[in-house]
Amino acid sequence: xxxxxxxxxxxxxxxxxxxxxxxxxxxxxxxxxxxxxxxxxxxxxxxxxxxxxxxxxxxxxxxxxxxxxxxxxxxxxxxxxxxxxxxxxxxxxxxxxxxxxxxxxxxxxxxxxxxxxxxxxxxxxxxxxxxxxxxxxxxxxxxxxxxxxxxxxxxxxxxxxxxxxxxxxxx
Numbered sequence: 001x002x003x004x005x006x007x008x009x010x011x012x013x014x015x016x017x018x019x020x021x022x023x024x025x026x027x028x029x030x031x032x033x034x035x036x037x038x039x040x041x042x043x044x045x046x047x048x049x050x051x052x053x054x055x056x057x058x059x060x061x062x063x064x065x066x067x068x069x070x071x072x073x074x075x076x077x078x079x080x081x082x083x084x085x086x087x088x089x090x091x092x093x094x095x096x097x098x099x100x101x102x103x104x105x106x107x108x109x110x111x112x113x114x115x116x117x118x119x120x121x122x123x124x125x126x127x128x129x130x131x132x133x134x135x136x137x138x139x140x141x142x143x144x145x146x147x148x149x150x151x152x153x154x155x156x157x158x159x160x161x162x163x164x165x166x167x168x169x170x171x
Contacts, residue, residue: 001047006043008048009055011026014035016056021034024064024067028040030067030070031063034063034066034067034070035063037061037062038060038066039059041056042059099154103150103154105148108148111143111145111146112140117131
């Protein structure tokens with residue numbers, strides 16, 4: 001089958017096959033996907049495709065097998081999801097999170113990176129050195145300077161916070 005013959009065959013049969021597979025799958029988009037995939041497979045063997053007595057039936061059969069295969073995969077995935085215990089939820093950011101992020105933004109990039117990798121990603125100094133390509137001593141210095149700067153930025157933010165009094169106490 002030449003490219004032009006294949007194009008004509010595709011144009012004539014795609015809508016009909018999609019309608020048939022829509023009835024089979026119950027989903028028009030899924031039907032279009034599997035019919036399209038069947039045509040891609042037919043394209044790869046279009047040289048001897050006319051030798052088949054019923055090329056449309058071949059496309060339909062391949063598309064139906066693809067649909068069934070997808071359905072089986074989806075069913076297996078659903079069974080796996082049902083058997084997998086739900087993960088414990090991670091609590092969202094606390095009320096101090098915006099202040100911490102704002103303070104981190106004020107640090108130089110290198111210091112911010114090592115602070116985040118060490119304190120939020122739980123990487124060791126050696127792991128950070130390996131990941132960033134910086135010497136261990138440089139990572140330690142950046143951590144030290146970053147912590148000091150972070151403390152200054154957070155202390156300023158806390159000093160700006162209003163003081164609440166409850167029952168004679170400062171809160």
